[in-house]
Amino acid sequence: MSNKAIPVLATLSAIGFVVTLWLMYSFAPFDRALLFNQKIFYWHVPHAFMLFIATAVCGVSSLIFLKKRTAKWDDLALASAEVAALFGAAVLITGSIWAKAAWDIWWTWEKRLTMSLLLWLTLVGIVLVRRFAGASADRLAAGLAVFGTLGIPFIYTMVNASDHHPQAGAGGAALASHPDIKLVMWLGVLTFFLWFLTLVMMRVQSVAAEREVRELREKGLDAGVLS
Amino acid sequence: MRTWIIVVLCLVPALAVAQAPPAAERPASELRKICADAMNADPSFSESIIMTINEETFRQHKTAGDAIAKDQKHVILAYAALWLLAAGFVLFLWRRQQTLKTEIAQLRRDLETASK
Numbered sequence: 001m002s003n004k005a006i007p008v009l010a011t012l013s014a015i016g017f018v019v020t021l022w023l024m025y026s027f028a029p030f031d032r033a034l035l036f037n038q039k040i041f042y043w044h045v046p047h048a049f050m051l052f053i054a055t056a057v058c059g060v061s062s063l064i065f066l067k068k069r070t071a072k073w074d075d076l077a078l079a080s081a082e083v084a085a086l087f088g089a090a091v092l093i094t095g096s097i098w099a100k101a102a103w104d105i106w107w108t109w110e111k112r113l114t115m116s117l118l119l120w121l122t123l124v125g126i127v128l129v130r131r132f133a134g135a136s137a138d139r140l141a142a143g144l145a146v147f148g149t150l151g152i153p154f155i156y157t158m159v160n161a162s163d164h165h166p167q168a169g170a171g172g173a174a175l176a177s178h179p180d181i182k183l184v185m186w187l188g189v190l191t192f193f194l195w196f197l198t199l200v201m202m203r204v205q206s207v208a209a210e211r212e213v214r215e216l217r218e219k220g221l222d223a224g225v226l227s
Numbered sequence: 228m229r230t231w232i233i234v235v236l237c238l239v240p241a242l243a244v245a246q247a248p249p250a251a252e253r254p255a256s257e258l259r260k261i262c263a264d265a266m267n268a269d270p271s272f273s274e275s276i277i278m279t280i281n282e283e284t285f286r287q288h289k290t291a292g293d294a295i296a297k298d299q300k301h302v303i304l305a306y307a308a309l310w311l312l313a314a315g316f317v318l319f320l321w322r323r324q325q326t327l328k329t330e331i332a333q334l335r336r337d338l339e340t341a342s343k
Contacts (some may be wrong), residue, residue: 040305047309086316094305096284101301195313202320209327216334225341226334 003205008072009198020156020184028184037101044094045088046192052152054084054196055123059149062142071211074138077145081126083196088120112158115151122148157193 024042031038058080065073095113100106107113120143158187220226253261266273 036299037301039302043306044250044311069239086312090309090312093308097305097308171315199316199320202324206320206324208276208332209324213327213330213334216338220334220338222339223338223341225337 004181006198006201006205009080009194013195013198016187016194019183020188020191023184023187028180029178031181035102037098040094040098040101042188043192044091044098045185046188047090047094049189050192050196051084051087051091051119052156052195054080054087054200055145055149055152057200058123058145060083060128062145065148066139066142074142074202075207075211076200077142078127078130078207079139079200081130081145082125082203085120085123085127086199087125087196090117092120094114095181110157115155115158119148119151119155122151 020042024039028039029040030036058077061073061077061080064070065077095116096106099108126141126144126148130137133140156221218225265277
């Protein structure tokens with residue numbers, strides 16, 4: 001399924017990128033409060049959504065793996081952890097650039113940003129554990145993933161409760177509910193969801209191939225072919 | 228003597244005028260009224276004042292607008308960062324997958340050869 005779905009999803013994502021880019025420049029209204037820099041919003045927010053989704057997928061699949069100990073859930077957990085780390089890096093970088101453009105500051109240690117950084121560090125931790133922790137790496141990483149997933153509601157609540165963070169549509173109440181801004185943003189979310197699926201499927205394939213290599217090596221060692 | 232009297236009589240008022248304090252500034256309301264009267268009396272004077280004000284306002288708006296329109300640096304920087312991250316990850320996956328495919332094929336060949 002994956003082999004055929006990946007090119008289709010990648011193509012749909014590419015179309016979505018082009019359409020979203022065109023709409024955000026030519027269709028979405030100009031935000032008078034956040035000015036031109038508000039255009040970062042249309043890809044920054046979808047990346048944040050994908051960070052949450054990828055982390056949730058990682059947490060749930062880890063939980064299932066801890067219960068069933070099935071390889072496919074382990075593969076999905078690792079793949080989604082890596083993709084979540086990628087989206088997390090994108091959110092932190094684009095958010096930082098936006099903050100510099102809008103408020104002339106790259107970073108501030110406020111709750112929302114600090115929590116987002118902690119979530120990202122947890123995801124990087126999962127990837128590192130999987131790589132270096134040895135035989136029990138899968139279970140350690142799964143536990144860490146479940147722990148990391150618990151951070152999502154806190155970050156989401158803090159972003160919505162924050163006085164400083166620009167909300168959907170930004171620019172104050174007048175633009176916050178502007179349907180054109182919302183339309184372009186949700187199109188961005190759909191596009192990056194397809195992109196998220198593409199990357200996870202690609203990574204799952206890769207993880208499955210790594211597993212196959214390990215199994216073949218074990219066979220080779222047992223047969224005395226490899227030393 | 229008469230000449231001296233005439234000279235003194237002329238010099239005293241001249242000195243008085245020279246040392247007199249400057250006339251008090253006119254209040255703003257009076258200046259405003261004078262300006263309004265002048266503008267009403269001469270339409271071209273009125274138009275020139277309005278044009279000057281408009282040009283200045285227009286210039287300020289244009290400068291601000293240009294600054295906003297030209298401030299694409301951060302947007303481009305953010306998009307470039309996203310694409311670099313995505314491209315780097317895809318490249319990593321692709322190279323990893325190629326290496327794994329080669330390795331799997333080699334291991335299978337070795338195992339088949341060993342089993343014969």
